[in-house]
Amino acid sequence: MSENKGNMPLGADNSLTPSEDSEMSHVIAVVSGKGGVGKSTVTALLAVELAKRGYKVGILDADLTGASIPYLFGLQGLLKVTEKGLLEPMKTAQFGIKVVSIALVMENPEMAVIWRGPLLSKAIQQFWTDVDWGELDYLLVDMPPGTSDVPLTVMQMLPLDGVVVVTSPQDMARSVVKKAYHMANQLQVPVLGLVENMSYVTCPHCGERFSIFGQKPLTEAAQEFNVQVCVELPVDPQLAELTDQGNIEQITVATSSSLKELVDALETLN
Numbered sequence: 001m002s003e004n005k006g007n008m009p010l011g012a013d014n015s016l017t018p019s020e021d022s023e024m025s026h027v028i029a030v031v032s033g034k035g036g037v038g039k040s041t042v043t044a045l046l047a048v049e050l051a052k053r054g055y056k057v058g059i060l061d062a063d064l065t066g067a068s069i070p071y072l073f074g075l076q077g078l079l080k081v082t083e084k085g086l087l088e089p090m091k092t093a094q095f096g097i098k099v100v101s102i103a104l105v106m107e108n109p110e111m112a113v114i115w116r117g118p119l120l121s122k123a124i125q126q127f128w129t130d131v132d133w134g135e136l137d138y139l140l141v142d143m144p145p146g147t148s149d150v151p152l153t154v155m156q157m158l159p160l161d162g163v164v165v166v167t168s169p170q171d172m173a174r175s176v177v178k179k180a181y182h183m184a185n186q187l188q189v190p191v192l193g194l195v196e197n198m199s200y201v202t203c204p205h206c207g208e209r210f211s212i213f214g215q216k217p218l219t220e221a222a223q224e225f226n227v228q229v230c231v232e233l234p235v236d237p238q239l240a241e242l243t244d245q246g247n248i249e250q251i252t253v254a255t256s257s258s259l260k261e262l263v264d265a266l267e268t269l270n
């Protein structure tokens, strides 16, 4: 782990190499200021949209104390171990997205709640070094919520292309974006996009949009911190139902089309 010397940028820790045969073209971290804003849901939707465009996608669920990626995709059971002694990611039913999560490794993943920072970091490190990821166009990392030490350490370990920030209208968006911006700056990677989740509701009868939490100057925050893309996702009852059922891959265009601009931007990384 590289040492933080005052204001010196931390950069990625290049000593951490993925397992033999693993090759990730792009690694993108999805972060949020706090839990419950829909970070895992957005990670899953981005993965589905990229997979729909024909890319090979994986998700590293680094949110060890709130691992929800397997549930969104209806994945159960434990990961198998390959002949080489590596963990084999579990593939999602429809698009074959490769998922690794503490919930697929431990019978009792709730134990991770009592782990301290170094143990959490070590587990995530192993999700990078001891997993047979194979060839991936995109690996999305569902980060622990917040912009404190643990997520920073995690981000520091991985060779990131950039960061996607998820906020909700009740969130202090400007402050979250500011912290994520400084975090990304330290790591010398860009903030690729800002997603305001549960931003509005659409009337099912007339199609009119209601910003029930009021209009927030989200684009101002994006401009201020030079975020390239800024998108809004509606409160979507279909999405809530599909995630509860573990069927997020069956999402139809309505919500996922809101992510189009961001997915386009991720595609330009190629």
Ligand SMILES: Nc1ncnc2c1ncn2[C@@H]1O[C@H](COP(=O)(O)OP(=O)(O)OP(=O)(O)O)[C@@H](O)[C@H]1O
Binding pocket: 032, 034, 035, 036, 037, 038, 039, 040, 041, 042, 063, 066, 067, 068, 145, 197, 198, 233, 234, 235, 236, 237, 239, 240, 243, 244
């Ligand atoms: N746009 C949306 N419309 C409807 N429901 C949503 C939307 N986004 C997220 N949800 C629901 O909100 C809940 C929390 O979402 P999610 O688990 O993605 O949050 P999170 O930020 O990852 O939380 P944590 O960090 O605590 O894991 C889920 O039940 C999900 O179905």
